[in-house]
Amino acid sequence: MQTMAHVAFGVYAFIILAGAILAVASASLVRALVGLITTLLGVAGMYLLLASPFLAFMQLLIYVGAVSVMIFFAVMLTHAQTGGDESAPAPVRKFLLAAAGAAVPALVLGGLLYHRGVSGAAKPAVVGVEKLGTGLLGAYVLPFELISVILMVAMCAAVLLVWEKRGKRK
Amino acid sequence: MMNAIDVHMLIRLIIAVVAAMAWVGINALVLVYCERKFAGHIQRRPGPFEVGPHGILQPLADGLKLMGKQLFRPAGADAFLFWLAPMLSLLPVLLLFLPIPYGPMLTAMNVSLGILLILAFSSLNVLALLLAGWSSNNKWGILGAARAVSQSVAYEIPLLLSVLAVTFMTGSFNLSAISTSQGAWPWQWNLMAQPLAFFIYLVSAFGETNRAPFDLAEAESELTAGFHTEYSSMGFGLFFMAEYAYMVVVCSVCTVLFLGGFRGPVADGWWWFLAKTYALLFLMIWVRWTYPRVRFDQLLNINWKWLLPLAVFNLLATAFVMKL
Numbered sequence: 001m002q003t004m005a006h007v008a009f010g011v012y013a014f015i016i017l018a019g020a021i022l023a024v025a026s027a028s029l030v031r032a033l034v035g036l037i038t039t040l041l042g043v044a045g046m047y048l049l050l051a052s053p054f055l056a057f058m059q060l061l062i063y064v065g066a067v068s069v070m071i072f073f074a075v076m077l078t079h080a081q082t083g084g085d086e087s088a089p090a091p092v093r094k095f096l097l098a099a100a101g102a103a104v105p106a107l108v109l110g111g112l113l114y115h116r117g118v119s120g121a122a123k124p125a126v127v128g129v130e131k132l133g134t135g136l137l138g139a140y141v142l143p144f145e146l147i148s149v150i151l152m153v154a155m156c157a158a159v160l161l162v163w164e165k166r167g168k169r170k
Numbered sequence: 171m172m173n174a175i176d177v178h179m180l181i182r183l184i185i186a187v188v189a190a191m192a193w194v195g196i197n198a199l200v201l202v203y204c205e206r207k208f209a210g211h212i213q214r215r216p217g218p219f220e221v222g223p224h225g226i227l228q229p230l231a232d233g234l235k236l237m238g239k240q241l242f243r244p245a246g247a248d249a250f251l252f253w254l255a256p257m258l259s260l261l262p263v264l265l266l267f268l269p270i271p272y273g274p275m276l277t278a279m280n281v282s283l284g285i286l287l288i289l290a291f292s293s294l295n296v297l298a299l300l301l302a303g304w305s306s307n308n309k310w311g312i313l314g315a316a317r318a319v320s321q322s323v324a325y326e327i328p329l330l331l332s333v334l335a336v337t338f339m340t341g342s343f344n345l346s347a348i349s350t351s352q353g354a355w356p357w358q359w360n361l362m363a364q365p366l367a368f369f370i371y372l373v374s375a376f377g378e379t380n381r382a383p384f385d386l387a388e389a390e391s392e393l394t395a396g397f398h399t400e401y402s403s404m405g406f407g408l409f410f411m412a413e414y415a416y417m418v419v420v421c422s423v424c425t426v427l428f429l430g431g432f433r434g435p436v437a438d439g440w441w442w443f444l445a446k447t448y449a450l451l452f453l454m455i456w457v458r459w460t461y462p463r464v465r466f467d468q469l470l471n472i473n474w475k476w477l478l479p480l481a482v483f484n485l486l487a488t489a490f491v492m493k494l
Contacts, residue, residue: 004176028248030248030251030301030304030305031248031250031251034251034254034301037297053281053282053283053286053287054283054286056290057283057286057287057289057290058286058290060290060291060293060294061286061289061290061293064290064293064294064297065290065293065294065296065297065326066293066323068297069296069297069300069319069323072297072300072304072319073316073319076304076312076316128282129283129343
């Protein structure tokens with residue numbers, strides 16, 4: 001179990017990092033989006049490794065299936081040109097600075113965890129869907145409902161924006 | 171150290187994925203033949219007749235022809251994404267067959283969140299269609315992709331809501347548990363308790379799989395072939411196989427949710443499962459050759475103005491009745 005978990009962690013971490021690099025380094029917006037999707041897939045794998053398949057599937061369903069498609073749509077609608085300012089190859093100095101910027105938190109956090117590591121549970125706790133559901137509608141009902149109100153407001157705002165445009169066109 | 175249980179699981183998974191590949195291939199061959207033969211008879215012509223007795227070897231000949239063709243990529247297309255798209259379309263399909271219970275013991279992996287697994291991984295197909303349409307650098311392609319997405323995203327909502335109504339009743343996402351919760355006889359199936367959900371699921375399934383009368387994404391009279399216009403040879407072949415595989419998955423899930431799965435009169439087993447799934451598949455083929463294609467605004471109106479409110483009403487009614 002231990003070796004399998006380590007191998008899986010390595011694979012998912014690699015997927016996440018590779019996707020992130022693809023997202024940052026590629027000149028084409030759609031390729032960058034594919035990088036983002038790869039990262040999201042890797043995160044779903046991490047959830048699976050943490051014994052929460054429900055979160056993993058929701059990650060796939062919502063982020064990979066819906067949100068990234070919406071981003072794709074936005075990219076297509078804005079008719080992004082491939083020859084924008086950001087698509088030119090960046091100078092080496094920028095790459096080095098970016099790498100250093102990414103390395104600092106990784107080194108600090110990694111060092112801290114290495115020297116003063118906390119011993120976690122041997123196996124992740126398994127939380128079933130039933131427990132999640134009762135939790136969301138029991139102890140956490142107020143934040144849960146608040147989120148739905150926020151989403152509702154966002155949706156109404158989106159509809160209202162489109163409404164206004166239509167009126168002006170007439 | 172890997173212990174015996176892990177190795178056992180791994181071997182089981184590998185066998186299941188290989189079996190799923192074979193199952194996808196066999197189904198594609200059988201369904202292509204059935205589709206062409208059905209289309210022929212519905213239009214009062216014999217359909218394929220030359221290759222083998224009653225043209226039964228026609229799909230094999232088609233497959234060979236497809237494989238023999240040149241793989242072609244249009245100039246100016248994004249090569250990486252162009253070849254990624256057909257693979258991304260077919261690969262998740264192999265996972266979709268894992269949690270489906272073909273018989274009381276015949277399940278590749280008894281996943282407790284089986285239906286969610288299927289819904290999650292099938293959502294990758296939308297992405298594949300979008301990538302295919304965009305990366306072909308072709309206006310038919312991008313129009314087809316835009317249509318495919320607005321259609322799939324819209325029809326996914328009533329589909330999810332109708333599935334939720336059934337899981338409300340069963341209290342489980344496990345497909346085996348949903349199957350066994352239903353009785354052997356047709357009046358004990360979920361179809362009787364949830365006729366509206368069944369209808370909504372079926373209509374949304376046509377929308378989700380881009381099948382006629384909702385095949386706007388590849389409407390040949392307007393868009394040549396939609397998102398796969400530029401694909402030749404097995405690039406197109408993979409999309410084609412994925413489309414038929416998704417049809418099988420959709421019908422299998424429908425069988426489990428509404429038609430009792432492997433439960434049936436006299437003896438439970440995979441024979442009932444296959445019979446029901448193929449009955450649904452034939453219904454899909456029948457509908458395709460019977461109804462004309464709808465217009466795009468009609469397509470979206472059917473979804474947003476009819477299916478979605480009906481599905482929400484059905485879900486609320488189910489929840490209310492369950493609480494009574």
